[in-house]
Amino acid sequence: MAEQAYTVVSDSETTGEEKTSSTFPEIAIGIDIGTSQCSVAVWNGSQVELLRNTRNRKLMRSYVTFKDEVPAGGVSDELAHEYDMLSGAAIFNMKRLIGRVDTDPVVHASKSLPFLVQTLDIGVRPFIAALVNNMWRSTTPEEVLAIFLVELRAMAEVKLKRPVRNVVLTIPVSFSRFQLTRIERACAMAGLHVLRLMPEPTAVALLYAQQQQQSSHENMGSGSEKIALIFNMGAGYCDVAITATAGGVSQIKALAGSTVGGEDLLQNLMHHLLPNMDDLFSSHGIEEIKRMGLLRVATQDAIHKLSSDISVPINLDLGNGTKLSKVLDRAEFEEVNKGVFEKCEALIKRCLQDAKLEAEDVHDVIIVGGCSYIPMVRNIVTSICKRDELYSGMNPMEAAVRGAALEGAVASGISDPFGNLDLLTIQATPLSIGIQADGSNFVPIINQNTTTPVRKEQIFTTVHDNQTEALILVYEGDEKTVEENHLLGYFKITGIPPAPKGVPEINVCMDIDASNVLRVFAGVMLRGMPYMEVRMPTVDDGHGWSAQALHKTYGSNLDVVTVQKKTQH
Amino acid sequence: MWMRKLRILTPFSQKLLFTKRETITISSSYCKPEFDFHTVEQFFPQYIRRVNFRGNNLGFCGRSLFSCEAAQRNSCWNCCNAKAFLVCTDCGCVQPVDHSVDYFKIFGLEKKYGIEGENLERTYKDWQRKLHPDLVHTKSQKEREYAAEQSARVIDAYRTLTDPLSRAIYILKLEDVHVDEEEKIDDVELLTEMLEIRETVDEAADSQALKQIQEQCGVWTSGQIPIQGKFEQSSISFADALQSRKYIEALAAIRRMTYYKRANEEIVKKL
Numbered sequence: 001m002a003e004q005a006y007t008v009v010s011d012s013e014t015t016g017e018e019k020t021s022s023t024f025p026e027i028a029i030g031i032d033i034g035t036s037q038c039s040v041a042v043w044n045g046s047q048v049e050l051l052r053n054t055r056n057r058k059l060m061r062s063y064v065t066f067k068d069e070v071p072a073g074g075v076s077d078e079l080a081h082e083y084d085m086l087s088g089a090a091i092f093n094m095k096r097l098i099g100r101v102d103t104d105p106v107v108h109a110s111k112s113l114p115f116l117v118q119t120l121d122i123g124v125r126p127f128i129a130a131l132v133n134n135m136w137r138s139t140t141p142e143e144v145l146a147i148f149l150v151e152l153r154a155m156a157e158v159k160l161k162r163p164v165r166n167v168v169l170t171i172p173v174s175f176s177r178f179q180l181t182r183i184e185r186a187c188a189m190a191g192l193h194v195l196r197l198m199p200e201p202t203a204v205a206l207l208y209a210q211q212q213q214q215s216s217h218e219n220m221g222s223g224s225e226k227i228a229l230i231f232n233m234g235a236g237y238c239d240v241a242i243t244a245t246a247g248g249v250s251q252i253k254a255l256a257g258s259t260v261g262g263e264d265l266l267q268n269l270m271h272h273l274l275p276n277m278d279d280l281f282s283s284h285g286i287e288e289i290k291r292m293g294l295l296r297v298a299t300q301d302a303i304h305k306l307s308s309d310i311s312v313p314i315n316l317d318l319g320n321g322t323k324l325s326k327v328l329d330r331a332e333f334e335e336v337n338k339g340v341f342e343k344c345e346a347l348i349k350r351c352l353q354d355a356k357l358e359a360e361d362v363h364d365v366i367i368v369g370g371c372s373y374i375p376m377v378r379n380i381v382t383s384i385c386k387r388d389e390l391y392s393g394m395n396p397m398e399a400a401v402r403g404a405a406l407e408g409a410v411a412s413g414i415s416d417p418f419g420n421l422d423l424l425t426i427q428a429t430p431l432s433i434g435i436q437a438d439g440s441n442f443v444p445i446i447n448q449n450t451t452t453p454v455r456k457e458q459i460f461t462t463v464h465d466n467q468t469e470a471l472i473l474v475y476e477g478d479e480k481t482v483e484e485n486h487l488l489g490y491f492k493i494t495g496i497p498p499a500p501k502g503v504p505e506i507n508v509c510m511d512i513d514a515s516n517v518l519r520v521f522a523g524v525m526l527r528g529m530p531y532m533e534v535r536m537p538t539v540d541d542g543h544g545w546s547a548q549a550l551h552k553t554y555g556s557n558l559d560v561v562t563v564q565k566k567t568q569h
Numbered sequence: 570m571w572m573r574k575l576r577i578l579t580p581f582s583q584k585l586l587f588t589k590r591e592t593i594t595i596s597s598s599y600c601k602p603e604f605d606f607h608t609v610e611q612f613f614p615q616y617i618r619r620v621n622f623r624g625n626n627l628g629f630c631g632r633s634l635f636s637c638e639a640a641q642r643n644s645c646w647n648c649c650n651a652k653a654f655l656v657c658t659d660c661g662c663v664q665p666v667d668h669s670v671d672y673f674k675i676f677g678l679e680k681k682y683g684i685e686g687e688n689l690e691r692t693y694k695d696w697q698r699k700l701h702p703d704l705v706h707t708k709s710q711k712e713r714e715y716a717a718e719q720s721a722r723v724i725d726a727y728r729t730l731t732d733p734l735s736r737a738i739y740i741l742k743l744e745d746v747h748v749d750e751e752e753k754i755d756d757v758e759l760l761t762e763m764l765e766i767r768e769t770v771d772e773a774a775d776s777q778a779l780k781q782i783q784e785q786c787g788v789w790t791s792g793q794i795p796i797q798g799k800f801e802q803s804s805i806s807f808a809d810a811l812q813s814r815k816y817i818e819a820l821a822a823i824r825r826m827t828y829y830k831r832a833n834e835e836i837v838k839k840l
Contacts, residue, residue, distance in 0.1 A: 225690060249694040353837070413707040424701050426724075451724050453702065453717060514702030514717060 028166035028195045028412045029156055030203075030404025033145070035095045035236030035263060036370065038062045038074070039401040040156055043409035047420070048402045051159045059397060060152075063092035064144045066130040066137050075151035086114040086293025088131030088286065091144045095172075096236045096263060098141035098186070099179030102126040106259050109267060112277065114292045116284055123548070131289065142186045149190035167192045168408040170200045170400045172237035173257025173430045176476055176486040177518060178537050195411050197516065199430055201230040201241030202252055203403030204368055204394070206425050208243065209250040210406060211393055214420070216247075227253075227357065228364040228391070231348060231381050232400065233371035235262040238344055240351040242362070248419075252428040254355035254449045256347045262303075262371050265337050270299050272336045273314065273324055280322070291318045298324075306330050307373045334376050341376055348384045354449050359386045368396040427452050433510055433518065435460075436473040436482045437560045445510045448478055452516065457509035459525075460560040466498040470506055471558035472522050473550070474536055487547050488518070489538030492558065496524050506560060647712075655719050656699045663700060663708070663715040671743055672726035682740055682808045684730065693727040696720075733804050734826045737811075741823070746816050748823060759825060766796065766832050770839065783836050796836070800829040 029042045029051075037059045040051045050058045053075055061074035066089050093113060100107050102119035107126050110117045116136050118127040128144075129136035156164045171183060180197055187194050198206075208228050225246040232239045239257040243250045271277055274295060281288045298316045305312040311329035318324070334341070352359065365385045371377050373396070382390065394402075409416075410423055428451050434444035437460055446456050462470060470493045477485025496504045509521040523531035539546055645657035645664065655675065656663055673680045676692050698704065700720040705713055729735045738748045766782070773779045783796055807822035 244690070246691060246694055247698075249698055251690075251694070411703060422698075424698055424704055426697055426701065451728070453721050454724070455721065514720075 026162075026164075026166055026412060027414055028168050028408035029160075029164055030168045030170075030401050030406070030408045031149075031152060032170045032200070032203075032401035032404055033095060033148075034062055034234050034370070035093055035261065036062060036234070037397070038148070038152070039398065040152055041398075041401045041405035042156070042160065043405055043414060043421070046416070046418075048405045050398060050401065051156055053155055061092070062094070062148060063090045064094075064147045065090040066132045066139070068132065071147045073148040073151040075148065075155050086289070086296060088115055088289040091115050091128065091130050091139060093236065093263065094141040094144045094148075096259070097126070097128065098145065099176065099182035100126070109264075112267060112270070112281060112292065114289045114296065131286070134286070142182055142189065145183070145186035146189035149187060149192060153190060153192060165191070165193050166195045166408070166412065168196045168198060168404045168411065169194060170203045170404050171197045172259075173199045173201065173239040173241070173255045174237060174259055175257075176431070177488055178486060178539065180516075181537060196407055198404055198407055198425075199239065199241070199255060199257070199427075200234075200237075200369075200400045201232045201239045201255070202243070202250075202425055202427060203401075203407065204230045204232060204366060204399045205241055205243035205245070205250050205252065205403070206406050206423060207394065207399055207403040208364070208366060208391075209245040209248055209423055209425070210420060212245050213248040213422070217419070226363045227361055228366055229348070229351070229362045229385060230366045230368070231344075231372075232367075232369045233261055233344065233377060234369040235371075237261050238347060238371075240347045242351055242355040242357065243425075248423045249426065250424070251426045251451070252449075253357070254351045255428055255430040256351040256354065257430060258343055258347055260340055260343045264340050265303060265333075265371070265374075266296070266299055268337050268340065269303065269328075269333060270295055272332075273299060273326075273328075274322070287320070291320065291322075294318060295324075302328055303333070303374075306333050307375065330375070337376075341380055344377065345380050345384060348381065352384075359384060364391040366391040366394060366399070368394060368399040370397065372396040427516075429454070429512065431476050432478050433474065433476050433488070433512075435508060435560070436475060437562050439556075439559070440482050442475055442477065442480060442482045442485050443562055445508060446512065452512045453514050455509065455511040457507055459563040460506045460508060461502050461563050462496065462499075462504050462506075463501055463556065463559045463561055465501050467501065467504075467558070468496045468498060469494050469558050470496060470560050471550070471554060472508060472520070472560070473547075474520055474534075482547075487539055488536045489520075489534065490546070490550065491520075491522070491532055491534050491538070493522055493524060493532065495529060497526065502561075505563065655696065655723070661699070663705065663712050663719060665715050666718045666722055672730055672739060675723060675726045676730060678730075680740070680743065682737065682811055684736075689727060689731055693723065696723045733800075734823070734830055737804070737807050737819075737823050737826065740811065741816070741819060744811075744816070746820070748820065756821070756824070759828065763828055763832070767835075770832070770836055773839070776839075779836050779839055783833060796829050796833050800826055800833065803829065 027043055029040055030048075032039050032041075038061070039059050041048050042051065043049075052058050053060055064071050064073045093110060096106055097110055097117070101123045102125065103121055103123050107117065107119060110126075111119070115131065116127070116129040118129075125140070127138065128140060129138045131137075153164050167187065169183060169187070171180065175183075183197060184194050205228065208230070212226055225244055227242065227244050230239075230241045230243065232241075236259065237257060238260045239255070241255050242253040244253055245251075274280070277295070281292045294316060295318065298314055302312045302314055306328070309330075311327050313327050314324055316324040352362075362385055365381060365387060367378065367381050367390050378390070382388065406421070406423060407425070409421055415421055428449045429446055430448065432442075432444035432448045433446045434442055437443040443458070445458050446454055450456075460470075471490060472493060473482065473490045474488045475482050475485040476488050479485050493506060496506070505525040507521075507523060507525050511519045511521065513519075518536045520534045520536055521531050522534075523529055645660060645662055647662040648657060648660040654664065654670070671680065673684075675696070676687070676689055678684055678687060697720060700716050700723060702713065702717045702720055705716040708716070729739045741748055769782055770779065773782060781795070803822045803825040807819055807826065810816070810818035810822055
C-alpha cells in the first residue's frame, strides 16, 4: 500500500491531532494570552515552570508597538514608561477585539483606546490602525496577536533550547467558535500548532485537580470527590466554572462567561472622571491620543491603589486647560461600576444553577485573574458562595497558564513516574449550538454545558407544501432568537421529494469530537439520498452581513420547523 | 487457506521484512493448514502483539489473520487473551463498542431501577481515565476510534443512569417496551393537575413562593404536595410497576415523571 505523498490541511483544520508521531513527543507549552498580560509555562519533567523573558519577568504585557514599520511586542521590548504604550503606536487589548464585527458593543467601547478603531456599523471587521511617523498603519487583531506569539515562541525556544511548535492556549469561556478560528489563524501565522484551546477556568480546574490529587496522596486519603467553583476575572473577560474532581479526573459541570472585565471598570471610571471624554477624544489627533493616554494611566493607577487604600487622590493636567483634581474613594468607584459587579454576580449564580448545586455544596472557591485583587470582587464571590475563606493554594496570576502547561504535557502523552500527570479534564460546551427553525427562533441541538465529545440529533420538517430545499443555518449562543446568537455557517439541503408541508423528515445531527471540532450532518431521511457533512464554522468575516443577505434573498421560503423529538431522552 | 492468505499479504509482509526480519521467518515456519491462533500465541506471545501494532500503522493489516475476530468474539482484538470488556483487562487495549453490553453492565450494576445509592461518578471517572480521547493519543488510529466511541457511550450511559426519568425510559427500552415521549395525554386527572400547577406557578409572586411549590411542604392543603415530592412518588410507583412487570402502569408513571420534570424546569427558569 502506497504511502500518501502529502496531505492537504483544510483551511479551518488547524486543530486536531499531530500527524507525525515521533518516539519522543514534543511537550506542548502552555500560553495564557491575557487582554493585558501574558505568560508561558511548560512541564519541565517534574513540575510546571513559568518561563522568564530576558528581563527576568514571568508576566509580560500583551501589546505590539509599530515603529518604522518594524513591530515589536511586549515580550522582549520594555517600555521606557507606561506612557509610551499610549503614544498611538502600540496596539493592545487584541483579545477583546479579535473575531468581532463592527456592530459589536465591545468594539464600540474600544474606540476610546489610544489607537484607531473605526466602525461602519454594518457587520464587517472593524478597521484598526497604529500611529507610525504620523501615519495610520492598518493592522488586524490576528496580525497583532501573531506578531506577539512569534516573540513568545522565540523566547520559549531560547529558554528551552529546542524548537517549539505545539501549544495549549487558554481562551475565555464566552469566545464563539468563530473567535476560536481567529486564534488558530493567529497561531498558524506564528508557526504554532494548536493542540488545545482551553477555557481559562478549566485550566485552573486542572491545576486544582492536580493539587487535590497530590494532597490526597500525602494524606493517604481515598480522594473523595471535591467540588470547586472557579471565578476568573481579568482585564477583558469574566468566567466562572464549576468542576467536580476525584482522583485526578475533573468533570466540568458548568461554564459561564461574559465580556466584562477590568477594561470595563477602567472605561466606566474614565467616563466618570471626564464625562465629555468621548467628544474630547473623537478626532484621534496626536494631542488627543496623548491626553487619552494620560487619563488612562492615571485612572488605571487609581484603580490599583483602591485595592489597598480606601481613597486615592487624582491630580491630572490634560494640557488643553482641562484639569482634574479630586479624591476618589472606594465607595464611589464601586458605585460607578455597579453594573459590572452585578454582571459578575449573575454569572456565578447562573453557573451554580446550571450545575444544579447550592453554594453549600461547593468545597473550595477559587478566585484568579487580575481583578481578583479588587475588594468588591472578592466580596461578591464570598457572599454568593457563603463563606469567609477563599482557596489559597494558587497564585491568581499564574493559575491559568500552569493549568495550560499541565494540559500541554498530558495532551502530548507525557507520563510522570510520580503520577503528577495522571490527570484528565472532561470538558463541557460553553455555549449551545443549534439551528434556526420555527421562524427566527434558535433551536439548540447540543445544549450548553453538555459533556464532550458529544453527538446529538433532531428531526425537522418543511413549512411549505412541495418545498424541495431547506436552508440549515447553524448558530451558537444562548439567546432565544437567532439574531442575538453567532452565525457559524449555513448550507442547503436539496432534493427533498415534493410532499405536503410537515411530511418530509430532515435529520440534523451535530458532533463535537475530543479536539472540539464541530461537524454538522444533515439530510432527508430517505434511502439513497446523500447526507451533507459540514465542518463548522464556515462563515468568515462579516457574518452579520451573511445572515441579513440570506434573509433578504430567501425570506422564509426555505425554512424548517421542529418535529417533536423521538430520539432523545 | 492459510497459505493463500499469506500470499495475498506478501507485499505487506515484505514491508514488515524491512523493519523486522523475524516476522517473515516465523510466519512461514508456521505454515500449517489449520491455523490455531492460540498455539502461536503460546509460543510467541510478544511477537503477536508487535505484529498487530505494526499492522495498524500500515493501514491494511493482518487483522483477518492475527486478530481474534475469527477466534472468539469476547476476547481482546489485540492480545486475544482474557474476556475483554470496554478495555482489555490484560493488555489495557480499548475494545470496539459492543452493543450487547448495556449501560448497567458498564457500571457493574444489576439491571434494576433503584440505583440511587450507587457511586456512579467514581466508576464513570475510572472509565474515562481509560477511555477518554485525550489520554489515548499515543495509541493507534484504530484504537483511538474505539476509545472515542466507547468514551462517548460511557458519557451517555452516565447521563442516562443518573437521571431517574431517563433511567426509567432506558430500562423499559431494554425490556423492549416502546416509550413515546410526545404522545398526547388523555388522562383527565393528570391534565387537570398540570393545569393547576401551571396556574400556581404563574401566580407565584416571588422566588420564595416558587421554591415552596418546588420543594417545601407546609402551606399545602389536603393531598397537595410539592412537585419534587410528586416526582419521587411517581418514581417509586414506576419501580413497583417494573418489578411486577406491569408495563402499562410503568408507562403511566413515566408520563407523570415527564410532566413533573417539565413543571420543575419551568419553575427553575422563573426563579
